[in-house]
Amino acid sequence: MIRRRLPSRLAACLLALLSQAAHAAPQFTLRGVFEQGAVVYGHADPAASVSLDGRKLLLTASGDFVFGFDRDAGPDAELRVSQPGQGEVARHYVVRKHAWSIQRIQGLPPELVTPPPEVQERIAAEARLIAAAHARDTPIDDFLQKFMWPAQGRVSGIFGSQRILNGQPKQPHYGVDVAVPTGTPVHAPAGGIVALAEPDLYFTGGTVIVDHGHGLSSVVVHLSRLMVHQGDRVQRGQVIALSGMTGRATGPHVHWGVYWFGAHVDAQRLAGAMPGGR
Ligand SMILES: [Zn+2]
Structure with missing residues (x-):
């Protein structure tokens, strides 16, 4: 029993x-x-x-x-x-460690490697603007979209590399570079709200930050022309600017960075391989 x-x-x-x-x-x-x-x-x-x-x-x-x-x-x-x-x-x-590469760039104008003292205030004010844009925690769900490359071309710089400019170690490269001629349309990698649209920042020149929601944002820089304003709602793929080489750039390219709040993350991981295998 x-x-x-x-x-x-x-x-x-x-x-x-x-x-x-x-x-x-x-x-x-x-x-x-x-x-x-x-x-x-x-x-x-x-x-x-x-x-x-x-x-x-x-x-x-x-x-x-x-x-x-x-x-x-x-x-x-x-x-x-x-x-x-x-x-x-x-x-x-x-959190697994990644072995980042070292990138040496020579021949930059010395004033861009070590900014002159009279621009320190401007640089600090611009850094505050950028930090405020990255701090946004917006309840929109565009961050769930599959990200696309803002421009297509040869990848000329990768995320995370330690930069040695004219022999001086500088901050790491926090974006991915796509070599394209000046005037190439730059697309929003995902939808969102324009958190910053500045035509002439000291380091990054023409700069657009798109807030995709929940702290995830994209920045595209060195732009020759902006086609959006702060506060605009943009769709994935929308042309938001034209590329250029404004700010600290050695040649025309689109630099695309992705942030989770203040954390620099690798944009390339979100968009996958460059179409055409470039
Ligand atoms: Zn770059």
């Missing part, structure tokens, strides 16, 4: 445990790798509260969220997910 009842009791207990576990663990999924320069997309119950390293993340109405890892992020990250009435799950991840 006892022998026959035990297995069914055991099964009932197991079932209860399993359903309890499924109930207690907030369900979320992640797409992407935990690596320097990478972007990770997540999905959770829209009512969940999600944070990465203490920063609370916006969720779309469907429960989508995004975060990214700076070129120098790490060595680990903590993701916390909780749903109303349920426990919180904290997961620790190792």
